[in-house]
Amino acid sequence: MSTVIITAVVITLVGAVVGVGLVYTGKKFHVDVDQREVDVRACLPGNNCGACGFAGCDAMAAAIVAGDAPTNGCPVGGQSVADKISDVMGVAAGAAEKRVAFVRCKGNCNVTKNQANYIGIQDCRSATLSGISITSCDFGCLGLGSCVNVCPEHAISVVDGVAVVNRDKCIGCGLCTKACPKGLIDLIPVNNYVAVQCSNKDRGPQVKKVCTAGCIGCMLCTKQCEFDAIHVVNNLAYIDYSKCTQCGKCAEKCPAKVITLPHVSAEV
Amino acid sequence: MRVTFRGGVHPKGFKELSRRVPLQKFDAKGEFAIPISQGIGKPAKPVVSKGDSVLVGQIIAEADGFVSSNVASSCSGTVKAIEKRRTISGLSAECVVIENDGLYTPVDGMGKKNNLEELSNADIIEKVKYAGIIGLGGAGFPTYLKLSPKNPEAIKYIIANGAECEPYITCNDQLMQSESDGILEGMEIILRLFPNAEGVVAIEDNKPEAIESMKKALEKRPSKAKISVLPMKTKYPQGGERSLIAAIAEVNYPITKLPADVGCIVQNVGTIYAIWRAVEYNEPLFRHVLTVTGDAVKNPGNFIVPDGVLVSELVEACGGIKEGVTLRKALAGGPMMGFAMTSLDVPVVKTTNAVTLLAEDEVEKAEKQLTNCLHCGRCTTVCPQGLVPQLMADAVHVGDLERYEYKLYGLECISCGSCTYVCPAKRPLTQIFKQTKAEIMAAKRAKAGAK
Structure with a gap:
């Protein structure tokens, strides 16, 4: 019986210590993610074809949010994707021609x-x-x-x-x-x-x-x-x-x- | 001085077909189509126009830029057109078409003997440049550039390349037998430009007559202390520039360097003969030696042909195709380094040293037997550059071009075809490397252009 109690106590203690540690490191090393980047990435087609000139859709989303790429820069998505991205970014979409x-x-x-x-x-x-x-x-x-x-x-x-x-x-x-x-x-x-x-x-x-x-x-x-x-x-x-x-x-x-x-x- | 290099293969020579046939002068009857781009570099600029009459040896297209060479007319007659024609490479290119009057009237001053003593070194190079001489071994690099290195004192060896290691071809063998004196005079002219150099005539030992005749001619020359005739081991690619330098000067050098950087200048014997004709007789390069051979030809032979003659006319002169044989493959050059021709109605250019007509297509047969790599390592044993073709092909297969270039030194490949020749799995290794080298070089050029 005592084996069971000791095991339970040890596991609870370890759990508590690790939990506190995780919460602490999570707060300490927090990276701010621009919500817009996530939203823009969700609009992009996700082929990772590289036709826009960036390394993939993630890189393209980052570039759009940073202002390095136009909102209609995705040649694959065409007008519909450009419109969606423009909504996220709050700017007028240029004419994107597929x-x-x-x-x-x-x-x-x-x-x-x-x-x-x-x-x-x-x-x-x-x-x-x-x-x-x-x-x-x-x-x-x-x-x-x-x-x-x-x-x-x-x-x-x-x-x-x-x-x-x-x-x-x-x-x-x-x-x-x-x-x-x-x-x-x-x-x-x-x-x-x-x-x-x-x-x-x-x-x-x-x-x-x-x-x-x-x-x-x-x-x-x-x-x-x-x-x-x-x-x-x-x-x-x-x-x-x-x-x-x-x-x-x-x-x-x-x-x-x-x-x-x-x-x-x-x-x- | 050694007699051979490391590696190499021993393909069957097939030289018996034509090696005993003496050189014949070939006079074409029909029109001449002379391509204005014959070697490496920019195409020359035509200086004649439609309706002009031209003479033998007259310059019809002038060099345009640094790496480019003059083109001379090889017959006398009237310029019929300057138009695009299909050339020996299978692509269309600008050609000067001349209606031949059959008289072969030489241009003023050609054939008149110059007093060599009076010519300065600069005069010699100028004459070689004017004559439009390019390397007749196959690459077609302008010869005057090869003869003007940065430091002429550092040149130790002038190598006359009479190895002729390519199977089937025998025209240089015959040239060395009949024009030994001309080749040696050409060597003496080149040696004048390089005070510290020693001349070596390298000939493979399957040409005993040529070696004998060159040695005999050398005995009589005043320059015999500076020139030697060296019989080399019969092995492919003995006639490659790097193989000769590896044997004679005993140096191996990276592909980024030129032979002149390691103190050597290699010239084909045909080129040396052309240099002699140009310097002593003011004769531009408009004719060269050529072998028509192969098991599909009735009477294989060696010819002195003017540029611009149709290949079909040459084949006709050899009695045409044998009866009961179908021509399966026509090659410009030999079977190792030559390339396939799509039609025989194309003009001969300066760098065409042979026309090989075969009744069987070995490539077609090989493709049917293609299997995976057996990892036997034969390609590694024979590579004259000391590369590992098997690993290089693997690197290309997985797309690791960085490994190909920097770990396996894939750019050092000289495309001699030895690995493909010995491969028991019949893999097209040389073709893979040719394409990969071209891709890497194109990427480098694009990168340099972007900068």
Whole structure:
């Protein structure tokens, strides 16, 4: 019986001492956490993708509270997240535009041919370093999927030899734009449906030799546009998204049909 | 002075195919397409335009900047166009296209003998620079830069690289047999620039005729006390710059240093011959030796070819592809260091030392046998740089580039391919290292640019 009593007393004493110690150290080493930081962190998507330029969502939340990052700095969350964060921070949200990846190449196996049979590490960067161009077009998508491998959301797939982005899954983190050795992938506004799907900067006849779906720099789109939003630089058409109204007239006129409506044509 | 380096492999040479065929002069009939970018560095600037008539040896594109070299015309005729053409690398590049009139009229002053006594050292370097000479071993670094190190007195060895360790290639073997005197005269010219240097002609011992002929020619030269012919052990990559320096000067040096920093200058025998032609006869570099070989070629041979000739024309001159054989792989260079070609209708450039046409694709076969690493350590035994390829590949696999660079010295890799050659698991080690080195260098450049 006495064993039980001794044990009970010792445990109670130890508990009391440790409890007092914990309360004391808790008060002594207390760190003030800004409640706003916790709230902002709760608004952020939590992918930790790093697209904002910070090490993750925690770092981004700290930066927003410290004033180092804008409240609409999260490219993944878009307008809704920016609004929520602005509410927490008590400032007006700027316009945050969600952007998605877009592959500026349409050269699949139906319109262009490979000039070489590549054997080796199945990665676009390795293939580029071998020194030769696998595709007959020097600018085109190799289709070995370096972008597929880096995409955290599995939003890219290679269809008929060309990478295609699923716009619903894409979070706009931009990792694929860095992974592509040909620099083919751009981030475009999610609401924009008109885009030039070619990157070949060669002159028209040269382009026609290698691909039937390439931009030949004919300038028809430039003449068609009423808003001065599309220009041909280095034999390749570029769209100024700040001016484009998505009327689609350029896409209609394009003889090679390289100006496309991604939401219609490029779904996976 | 040793006869070899540590490590290395012994691939089958296949030199019997073409080693007894003497050099033939090759005169092309069709048009010439001469790329304006032939070696390392910035592309040259074209100085001719459409419709101009040009002569053999006329400079058609001038060096643009420090690391860049002149390009000379290799035929006489009219400039048809300056346009993008597919080149031997498979990418399109700017080329000067010349319609050949078949006369090969030389430009004024070419072929006239200079009095070497009257030329100063600066004149020699100026002539080499004007001639647009680049390293013919493969890298294509401008030769005049190699010949003007910071401290010429510190150079101890001038090494003429006649090792030709790459399988299949035999053109330098033939060049050393037929032009021994020219190579030695070239050596004498280079030795004039470096007062304390000693000349070494390094030749692998599988070329007894070339060694014999060089030794015989050397006997008659007044400079025989300063130059020696050194038979080297037959081993790949004996002809690598670092392997030669490791054997002859017995120094190993980090990749951040140049051979001149350890008192050596290595020049390919073809380059030395070109230096002699340029200095003594004012002849720009517009032709070089080349081997067309491989088990798919009917009559393999060695040629003196002008730049800008189509590879297909050369293959035609060798009798074309053997009957009953399908061409599975076409390589510019040999099978160890060469790269695959996508088409034979591309022009030859200064650094193309061989065209190897194979009836079987070894890479394709190897890929089918690919397995995991067996940890046998053969790659470590053969690496001429003393690296551990197996651990390097592991580091890349887990993405630990810091370990690759600082613990395993991965940037010291010279991409010779010895590890891939011996790997029983057929792993593409060299390709992994090439990509990783490129990634690390790109990251470094980006960092330097940001600063």
